[in-house]
Amino acid sequence: xxxxxxxxxxxxxxxxxxxxxxxxxxxxxxxxxxxxxxxxxxxxxxxxxxxxxxxxxxxxxxxxxxxxxxxxxxxxxxxxxxxxxxxxxxxxxxxxxxxxxxxxxxxxxxxxxxxxxxxxxxx
Numbered sequence: 271x272x273x274x275x276x277x278x279x280x281x282x283x284x285x286x287x288x289x290x291x292x293x294x295x296x297x298x299x300x301x302x303x304x305x306x307x308x309x310x311x312x313x314x315x316x317x318x319x320x321x322x323x324x325x326x327x328x329x330x331x332x333x334x335x336x337x338x339x340x341x342x343x344x345x346x347x348x349x350x351x352x353x354x355x356x357x358x359x360x361x362x363x364x365x366x367x368x369x370x371x372x373x374x375x376x377x378x379x380x381x382x383x384x385x386x387x388x389x390x391x392x393x
Contacts, residue, residue, distance in 0.1 A: 279308035336370030
């Protein structure tokens with residue numbers, strides 16, 4: 271069954287965002303406007319104005335470092351807002367590097383798959 275909601279995909283080449291159904295097999299898409307790569311983000315993502323150069327740089331900085339605008343939590347498990355400036359984004363990335371998409375995927379890959387059964391194992 272396919273998802274009933276749409277998620278935003280961002281293209282940094284033409285500075286556009288479009289929405290599509292999520293696809294677990296291919297989290298990124300091709301931009302329908304320019305043909306460039308479009309990266310899937312959280313539904314919480316707010317699009318900056320096309321002319322706002324500083325915000326586009328900040329968003330690209332965060333996305334390239336694995337932050338796709340999913341929730342990030344501090345040491346007290348309280349949700350942390352995403353930064354407003356590029357300078358704040360640099361501190362944010364250093365502070366929460368373990369919560370980036372890249373870090374989360376690495377953790378998942380390290381977990382043993384409990385569904386796999388060893389050859390000759392009894393039930």
